[in-house]
Amino acid sequence: MSSAEAPLPMFRPRPEDKAELHRLFDEINRPGATARGGLHRLSASAEDGAARQVLCDWLAARGVDVRVDPVGNVFGVIEWRKGAPVVLCGSHLDSQPTGGRYDGAYGVVCAALAQQAVAQAVAGAGITPAFNLAMVNWTNEEGARFVPSLLGSSVFIGALDAEDALAVRDEAGISLGEALSRIGFKGTRGLDLDVAGYAEVHVEQGRGLESSGTRIGVVRGTWAALKLRVRLKGDQAHTGPTPMKDRRDALLAAAHVIAEVRAIADGEPAGVMHSSVGRLHVYPNSANVVPSDVTAYVEFRSRQPEVLDRAERRFAASLNRFAAMTGTSFEIEDRSLRAPAGLDPALGDLAHEVAAGVGLASADVDTVSGHDAISLSQVTPTVLLFVPSAGGIAHNEGEYTSPEDLEAGLEVMAGVIGRMCLAGAVLEDEGAAA
Numbered sequence: 559m560s561s562a563e564a565p566l567p568m569f570r571p572r573p574e575d576k577a578e579l580h581r582l583f584d585e586i587n588r589p590g591a592t593a594r595g596g597l598h599r600l601s602a603s604a605e606d607g608a609a610r611q612v613l614c615d616w617l618a619a620r621g622v623d624v625r626v627d628p629v630g631n632v633f634g635v636i637e638w639r640k641g642a643p644v645v646l647c648g649s650h651l652d653s654q655p656t657g658g659r660y661d662g663a664y665g666v667v668c669a670a671l672a673q674q675a676v677a678q679a680v681a682g683a684g685i686t687p688a689f690n691l692a693m694v695n696w697t698n699e700e701g702a703r704f705v706p707s708l709l710g711s712s713v714f715i716g717a718l719d720a721e722d723a724l725a726v727r728d729e730a731g732i733s734l735g736e737a738l739s740r741i742g743f744k745g746t747r748g749l750d751l752d753v754a755g756y757a758e759v760h761v762e763q764g765r766g767l768e769s770s771g772t773r774i775g776v777v778r779g780t781w782a783a784l785k786l787r788v789r790l791k792g793d794q795a796h797t798g799p800t801p802m803k804d805r806r807d808a809l810l811a812a813a814h815v816i817a818e819v820r821a822i823a824d825g826e827p828a829g830v831m832h833s834s835v836g837r838l839h840v841y842p843n844s845a846n847v848v849p850s851d852v853t854a855y856v857e858f859r860s861r862q863p864e865v866l867d868r869a870e871r872r873f874a875a876s877l878n879r880f881a882a883m884t885g886t887s888f889e890i891e892d893r894s895l896r897a898p899a900g901l902d903p904a905l906g907d908l909a910h911e912v913a914a915g916v917g918l919a920s921a922d923v924d925t926v927s928g929h930d931a932i933s934l935s936q937v938t939p940t941v942l943l944f945v946p947s948a949g950g951i952a953h954n955e956g957e958y959t960s961p962e963d964l965e966a967g968l969e970v971m972a973g974v975i976g977r978m979c980l981a982g983a984v985l986e987d988e989g990a991a992a
C-alpha cells in the first residue's frame with residue numbers, strides 16, 4: 559500500500575461496540591445458563607436454537623444478510639463487492655455439558671461486533687474493501703452431543719460429507735439432521751462466496767497468557783491429536799457366584815487401558831504429551847453383572863507426530879497384553895489422526911502489529927485443543943487469537959475471562975479483519991483461496 563494514499567481506517571471498535579459486546583454476550587448466554595454461572599448448551603438443542611436466534615435477530619436488525627447452510631452453520635454476510643471473496647471470522651455457540659460460557663460464545667459475539675466495527679469504519683472512510691466480510695457460528699464444534707467435533711467447519715471445508723454429518727446420531731438416537739430441523743436451523747443457503755481468509759478469537763483454556771501477563775496470544779501452531787475408539791469384549795456373568803478365574807471382565811480390561819493411557823503420557827518429559835480416556839460405555843452397566851462390552855474413547859495429543867507414533871505402538875502392544883491378562887478381546891473401532899497444523903505466518907505477524915498498535919502485549923503460543931480455525935487453516939490463510947483464561951479453567955462452569963480481556967480481543971480482531979478486507983499486503987501476496 560503506497561503512503562501517498564489516504565490513511566487507512568484504524569478499525570478500532572467504538573466505546574458503544576465494547577458495551578454492546580458485553581450486553582450481547584450476556585443475552586446470547588441466557589439460553590443454557592446454569593445456576594453456577596456456566597453454560598450447558600449442547601449442539602442443536604433447544605438452548606442452542608434459542609442462542610442462534612438471538613444472533614440471527616441481532617444481525618438482521620443491523621442489515622447483515624443471514625444465511626444458514628444445510629448443516630446449520632450460520633453466516634452473517636456484508637457484501638461490499640457483489641460476488642467478491644469473503645474474509646470470514648467466527649467460532650461456535652455450542653458448549654460441553656456443564657461447560658463454560660466463554661468457550662466459543664465469546665468468539666461468535668466478538669466476530670459479530672468486530673464486523674460491525676469494520677463496517678462502520680469502512681462507511682466512515684468512504685472506501686470499498688477488496689473483500690467482503692462474513693461472521694459465522696459453526697455447528698457442533700464441541701463434539702459433545704454429536705461426534706466428531708469440528709463438524710460444521712469440517713463440512714464447510716469439504717473434509718466431511720454433509721449427508722454423513724446430518725446422519726450422525728446422539729446417544730438418544732436423534733440424528734443431527736432431525737435435531738437441526740426441530741430448532742429450525744437446517745438451512746438451504748450456504749456462504750456461496752470464496753473465502754479469502756479466516757480469523758477466530760477464543761479463550762486460551764490454559765494458563766500461559768495469564769502467568770506471563772500477556773493480553774493477546776497469537777497461535778502459531780497446533781498439537782497433533784490421535785483419537786481411538788477401543789471396544790473391549792468379555793463375557794456377561796453373575797458378579798456373585800462366578801469364580802474369579804472364570805471371569806472375562808471387559809471393565810477390568812478398560813481399567814488397565816485407562817491407567818496405561820496415563821502412563822504413556824507420563825513416560826514423556828512434562829508438556830510433551832497429554833492423554834485421556836474421557837468417556838466409557840459399559841454394558842450392561844448393572845451392579846450385579848460382570849461387564850461384557852466396554853467402549854473407551856482414548857486421546858493422545860502432542861506437538862510432535864513421532865511421539866504419537868511411539869505412543870500408538872506401545873498402546874497396541876499393551877492392548878494385547880491386557881486382553882491376555884483378562885481373558886477379553888479388543889477391537890479398535892475408530893482411529894483418527896489430526897496432523898499438527900501451522901497457521902498463516904503473515905496473518906500472525908499482522909495480529910502482533912495490530913496488538914502493538916493499540917498498546918496490547920502479545921506473544922506467540924501453540925494450541926493443544928482443536929478449534930474450527932484448525933479446520934479452516936487447511937483451505938485458507940488463517941489466524942487464531944487467544945485471550946487469557948483465568949486459572950486456565952476450561953470445559954468447566956468456573957471458566958472466566960475479564961471484561962478488559964474480552965475487549966482486548968475485540969480490538970485486535972477488528973483491526974485484523976479490517977486489514978484483511980482491504981487486502982493490504984497480507985492476503986494479496988497469497989491470493990484468495992477457494
Ligand SMILES: [Zn+2]
Nearest residue numbers: 661662699760
Ligand atoms: Zn471452543
